[in-house]
Amino acid sequence: MPPFTYELHEISHFALAPARAMSDMAQLWLKSPANLFSYTHLGKNMVATVELFERMTRRYSKPGFGLASILVDGDRVPIVEKVVWESAFCRLLHFERQFEKRLATPQSKLLIVAPMSGHHATLLRGTVEAFLPFYDVYITDWLDAKTLPLSAGRFDLDDYIDYLISICALLSRENDGLPLHTLGVCQPAVPLFAAVALMEGEDSPHIPASMTLMGGPIDTRRSPTKVNLLAQERGSAWFKRNCISAVPLGYRGAGREVYPGFLQLAGFMGMNIDRHVSAHLELFSHLVEGDGDSAEKHREFYDEYLSVMDLTAEFYLQTVDTVFVKHSLPKGEMVHRGRVVDFSAVRRVALMTVEGENDDISGAGQTLAAHDLCFNLPAAMQTDYLQEKVGHYGVFNGSRFRNQIVPRILDFHGAGKSARNLSLVGV
Known part of the structure; x- marks a missing residue:
């Protein structure tokens, strides 16, 4: 840069x-x-x-999740947001539901791995809200690199994978014999997939029962998007020269090399500039016409969308090189701390892939590629789903996500029937 x-x-x-x-x-x-x-x-x-x-x-500052309560089987249940694990670059948030009565059927834990790709974990607010009636939900809350002093050290893709292994071990130990389910949205599909393969290879007792990979870049050679083609054309060295900058004075992370969030946002906005211009023109019209509800929906979306965070340079560059330039994962050449990640080791963790028909970030077929790498996983433990008429955002948010994707994930987890017929019993 x-x-x-x-x-x-x-x-x-x-x-x-x-x-x-x-x-x-x-x-x-x-x-x-x-x-x-x-x-x-x-x-x-x-x-x-x-x-x-x-x-x-x-x-735009980092927004909060703002999930004060949720309906569970018709009862309004308060939610308390707690930090239950943290390290230098991540906090694990637990949305603890304050039941006055205990559930007749205990619910499993669900770990949602949020993307570390420029936006905050709150972008998945709708994802969390959709699963809260059916699971004990946790989410990774990645920290903004510009807020972390140089003394916090480095953070790369290997560290990301290590974090997920540690979190799975924590939640598995505390799960009271119930299965732990994991869900990676977009970018974390790669490190979650790798973490599971590494745990399987070590015969870890803390492997999750399932992993659901949603709109993730497992093999970006399939249905390549503009993002994929740019990475392939430019190469890793170009991104290092043009996308990395040092955090300026005035921030705790001054001097740290980062991929700035404002660059990522500019890229996202540029891909659909006509849509964003139209949305702001519509906001102008709504304000003039006094259409408060429509204007507020616009504000809510863009308050979240325009709030971005910086990524550490080493994480960004290693991800670009591994996933988008060398295609190390689908080639079976992905390395974690000097050790090749063997995806054929996946034998016990059920796999579901979810894609959007109109996804312009991770094209249809890129996430599906995970099944080809899990050739030792029984077919009965694998499923895939392509959601029609949705783009990248619609894979994890919106009405089609709530009404069509969520029920399929519940059924995949074996929670479909029981989760939709919850009952509360007196303590």
């Missing part, structure tokens, strides 16, 4: 501070109920304009 790119990004944000201050004052004046001008058509257009300016120049 050209020198001082991160610094220039910071300077551009601070340079807009005076304009943002004027915009804030304008909003206070325009939105005042006592200001009759705000009720006119021109006034409404001005209100919409200053809000769009504020949202387009804002720095």
Whole structure:
């Protein structure tokens, strides 16, 4: 990356501070109920304009999950979010349901492995919410690299895999004999798959009962997307030169080499720029028309989507090289700490793959490739599902995810019938 790119990004944000201050004052004046001008058509257009300016120049902080309660068999059950394990670069969150009565049928633990690809784990809020009525849910909450001092050390793909092995061991020991299910969304499909293979190869007693890989880049040679083709064309050295920058002063991680989240966001936005422009034009129209519900849906989505985090340079570059350039995993050449990962060792962990028909990040067939590598896993322990009419985001969020994908995952886990007929009994 050209020198001082991160610094220039910071300077551009601070340079807009005076304009943002004027915009804030304008909003206070325009939105005042006592200001009759705000009720006119021109006034409404001005209100919409200053809000769009504020949202387009804002720095979005990490949002919270905000899951205060969930319905379980018709009863509203409070949720307490707890950190139950942590290391330098990750926290394991537990969404502890506060039952007043115990369940007639105990529920298994579900570990959701969130992507470390620029967005926060809260992007999977809908995923967590969909499974909470049926499982004791945990999720990996990866930390923003720019907030971690150099003294925290390095973090690469090998470390990521080690973290997952440790977390599986923790949850397996505490599972009271019930199966542990794991689910990797997008990028973590690769490290989760590798972690399971390594545990199987060591005959670990802590292997999960299943792994569900959703929209993950197992073999990016299949149905290659723009992202895959770019990586193949440019090569690892290009990404190191053009995508890595040092965190500037002002952050705890100053001096750490990272792949900045703002670059990842720019790439995502650029892939569907017409859609994002249209969405913001629609927000403008909703604000002028007074359509508060539609405007709020837009705000909720983009508050999450525009909140990004930095990745450590070593993790990003190792992932690009292993997954997208060398295709080490499908070739059987993926290495973890000097040891080749043997996916033929997978014999006891059931495998489900889920893909989206219109996925423009991980093309259809890329996740399905995991089955070819598990040739020693009985066919009865494998299944795949292609969801029609959804893109990458729809694989783990939205109405089709809730209504069509989730029931299939429940059935795959053997929880379909019992989970949908839960009953609470008195303690």
